[in-house]
Amino acid sequence: MRREVLVLGGGLAGAAAAVHLARAGRDVCLIERTPGPHDKVCGEFLSFEAQGELRRIGVEPRMLGAVPIQAVAVEAGRRRAEAPLGFEALSLSRRVLDEALLAKAAETGAEVRRGARVTGLVRDGEGWSVEVEGQGRIGARHVVLATGKHDLRGWRRPDGRQSDLIGFKAYWHLPNAAEGTVELHLFPGGYAGLEMVEGGLANLCLVVGRAGFDGLGRRWERLLSHVLRSCPGLRVRLAGAEPCEGRPLAIGRIPYGFVQEGSDGLWRVGDQAAVIPSFTGEGMSIALHSARLASSFLLAGRGAEAFQRRLARDVRGQVRLSTLISQALVAPGAQAAAGWLLVPPVLRWALWRTRLPETARRRV
Known part of the structure; x- marks a missing residue:
């Protein structure tokens, strides 16, 4: 049987695309490699744009236990700047949010x-043939590629403008919580983000340059000690805290700055289409926007090429600016100059x- 749409990947972008298409009456099959709920390396910050996209789908993050966030703070050494967000953000674990979206996809x-x-993907006439381990080949007219930061073999993305970073994530039981605030802590060679999620847990995410991690013997314990020595504010937050797991989640070669400018025939969404540095908190918004945009183009009979070019126009400027800032935040000698973020008006501007521009969201 040939399916109309195969969605490869059940994260935010893949599940959201499946919802939009199935709701419109299209034949959709979503393939997700994990058998059940799981965590991902993600800051888990839901901006007001992301919240709006979720509500269009029919998912209310507050009902899932999302934690409100009203302010952002940046710390470098003993200097700290804090500013109101100007909107109420939410924080919710991907373990909970992804499952809610997958359930909504099945429901629709x-x-x-x-x-x-998925072990293989090849063109098959005007459509595609997908090899699924233990299930054989599945044909499809359209394939939505939503495998996140992980590439499908044979369909690797180009590197981003900043592809030398390694990301880590760990949950902590935190006695010294900064409720209502997402914090960005700068340390030599990288930066870390801290925010509360549901269940009284704190999400600590950080990125570090590959060379810096190599210099620490590629050991998490040494990296964490290096971060805490350099970040007195974060050291206070984690005083007496207990990690939920012995080892953090990790991902290498994050393709920050990548934007898919054209099409190879696939409908690339989420991190397969654009990867914005995590400190912006806009990654989930872009993923959800890309899913809605791809679905609207597919339903209107417009091609994947037109979709990818339009999405690139929507996000190119924000991704480029964010990547330049991210490069300054980790480059030796440049991090001190990046202290301009510690001026509250500049922090609000950044x-x-x-x-994601309002005009882009409205044009879908």
Whole structure:
């Protein structure tokens, strides 16, 4: 049987695309390699744009236990700047949010296959043939590629403008919580973000340059000690805290700054289409926007090429600016100059200049 749409990946972008398409009556099959709920390396910050996209789908993050956030703070050494967001953000773990979106996709009529690993993807006439481990080949007219930061073999993305970073994420039981505030802590060679999520846990995410991590013997314990020595504010936050797991989640070669400018015939969404540095908190918004935009183009009979070019226009400027800032935040000698973020008016300017433009959201 040939399917109309195969969605490869059940994260935010993949599940959202499946919802939009199935709701419009299209035949959709979503394939997700993990068999059940799981965590991901993600800052888990839901901007007001992301919240709006979720509500269009029919998912209310507050009902899932999302934690309100009203302010952002940046710390470098003992200097700290704090500014109101100008909107109420929310923080919710991907473990909870992704499952809610997958459930919504199934509810709206998409077939959701869990624990199924895609091992091959090839063109087949005017459509596609997808090899699924243990299930054989599945034909499809359209393929939505939503595998996140992980590439499908044979369909690797080009590197981003800043592809030398390694990302880590760990949850902590935190006695010294900064409720209502997302914090960015700068340390030599990288930066870390801290915010509360549901269940009284704190999400600590950080990125570090590959060379810096190599210099620490590629050991998490040494990296964490290096971060805490350099960040007195974060050291206070984690005093007496207990990690939920012995080891953090990790991901290498994050393709920050990548934007898919054209099409190879696939509908690339989420991090397969654009990867904005995590400190902006706009990654989930872009993923959800890309899913809605791709669905609207597909439903209107417009091609993947037109979609990818339009999405690139929507996000190119924000991704480029954010990547330049991210490069300054980790480069030796440049991090001190990046202290201009510690001026509250400039911090607010950077916050808004890295958001998805309202005009882009309205044009879908």
